[in-house]
Amino acid sequence: MGYSVPRTPMTLMTAVYRYIFPAVRHELTHWQTRAEQIPDNELRDQALASMGSKRFHCMGGAVYALLAGYRWHEAVRFIVAYQTISDYLDNLCDRSTSMDPDDFRQLHQAMTDALTQDNPIKNYYAFHDEQDDGEYLADLVRECQKTMRNMANYGIIQEHLSELEHLYSDLQVHKHVRMDERISRLTAWFHNHEGPSYSLYWHEFAAAAGSTLGVFCLVSYTMCGRMNENMATRIMESYFPYMQGLHILLDYYIDQKEDTLEGDLNFCRYYESVDQMKERFCYFIRQADRYVQQLMDRPFHKMVYQGLIGLYLGDPKVNNLNNGRDMKTLLFRESGHSSSFFHWNAKAYHWFCKTKARFPVGQKAANRKSSREN
Template sequence: MKIPKTSWTLMYNVYKQVIPAVHEFLDEWRKRAETIPNSELRTQAIMSIESKAFHCEGGAIYALLAGSHFRSAARFIVAYQTISDYLDNLCDRSTSLDPEDFSTLHQSMLDALTPGASCKNYYEHRNDQDDGGYLAALVQTCQACVKSFPSYSAVQEENLLLAGLYCDLQVHKHVKKEERVPRLTSWFDSHKKALPPMAWYEFSASAGSTLGIFCLTAYSASHSALKPEEAALIKNGYFPWVQGLHILMDYFIDQEEDREGGDLNFCFYYKNEEEMLKRMEHFFKQAERSLRKLPDNRFHRLINNGLIAIYLADDKVKNDRELKNKGKRLIRSGGAPTLFFYLNGWIYRRRSGT
């Protein structure tokens, strides 16, 4: 399988290879979720699959980097993203505000990246416990996939670094409202020496993406002798700029919804909307620059263009004139590839009803 280098070939492979594989694996997990004994855990597991399938569709594009291991890489990405979406639902809709609970739940995301790690009682600090082995099965599926990839040992350290940031973010952002910003700013202060100039909420956004993990893992499947320094190059290509752009776009389209719900949204912390748009354009340009250093950089830069497009094709943007006008500015930043992916994303969402 050749790695796509143009907008057309990428979209062809997405429709022909990626989306069918994603839905095959998601159907398996949905059937498993339907058997969860505890009603609350069952509801959240099913909802996370029904409402967030597009996360798996987008993430599994990285399986195209895995060569003959495409299906195993796609299986890993779907399972790992399903863990992420399921835990996000549990934390967002939780009656618990206990950081220890959130930390124990997210230990599953670290175990999933560690072949041989034993599964724990991830629900130890909450009332709802019996998932019939659902979360453990997701973790073990991830472990089995990465164990079969010839160069996984070369990327594991970088994967765990990115996953550690992701898990820390999920703990800090789900505690009591009055504790969230102080925790997040203190966390940022402990990391900012190693970062380019950015605000605490931009660092938080950069930590909240799984794209770097998917990219690293897919490369570990297709390369027989990947070196740790090559893994570091790939990680640095994605963190912080690409991952930050990914999550800022997610928050960008959710602003009205989060304002109504009183939820944390990193876009709210910019001084004004002009600053927000300028910074998002900056993240896009910096992401372009960092991706040029990677192997297969044309593929990665197409993904960067697609990040803007896939979010701006959402109905939340279509139905909000002000958001739509701001979105047009971001599409112009991405140029022709972004416009192409935007039109494709718009058509696909209407056909699939997502």
């Protein structure tokens, strides 16, 4: 693959289909095989479930490997491993009978260690009922640490990675404790972090903390040697809170109905009205666009948020929301025509994958042969 960062939707999707998605599938197959070997039934079930229902997180996140130049394949390995940790731990916290903040904090120590060069592996299940994962989580951490050790300018982004990871882990702890404690913990946490430049509601701040995009962006640029102090600061300003906030708010938006049925926390419920929610989504789009203007490879970063909008609003769940059609029209108009391109591209890709799964190449050939013989 060439070293130039894609600047148009067509060149981006060509690189994604030709290089990124096949590499992601290869990595996921490796980790799925490891997950199938987990001795504990519950941990194995949660690891496999997270890879089944959330694999698109790895597919989307791995787009940032295109910023890593000739080391794009290494970047894919890191992104898949780190996102797999995130999705696995989210499942453990969401579906566990535990509501112990110490348990959640200890589990997420794995994400802290994964972004260091040499933190020792710990017993991440120390407060968890289930313990034996056959070194699955530890091996994911080790894979990420290997990337950290192979970056010459790691020191430039170390503090930024730590800040993003701590925000993420704090969110996971606060939102998974007992239901009657969640809002008070989240609002207190927000007020402790609220800065003069944040014009956010508490649930928007929480949403921004829940994304891994900033980590992937910082790591990928550093891997190819393009990182410096000024660039790292600009990436942080651009990705937190606006790019990351838009990402997770879209995720919560499409999950509103199922979160209501399952009794899960959904940040979109805390808007006063649908009109306010629409207004705030547009605000996040405008702010994301404003801040990416200061970044190297501006067209790429703009396509990222347009791709997020196209991808999430292409989910069939949007059609079941009362305001789904209006929201889709509004956000496509606000973000630009490329969002529609990514939207239809994503729908076509999912259709192709389903068709391929239903009729594998060998089966199609056999069916054609049978037809000719008959």
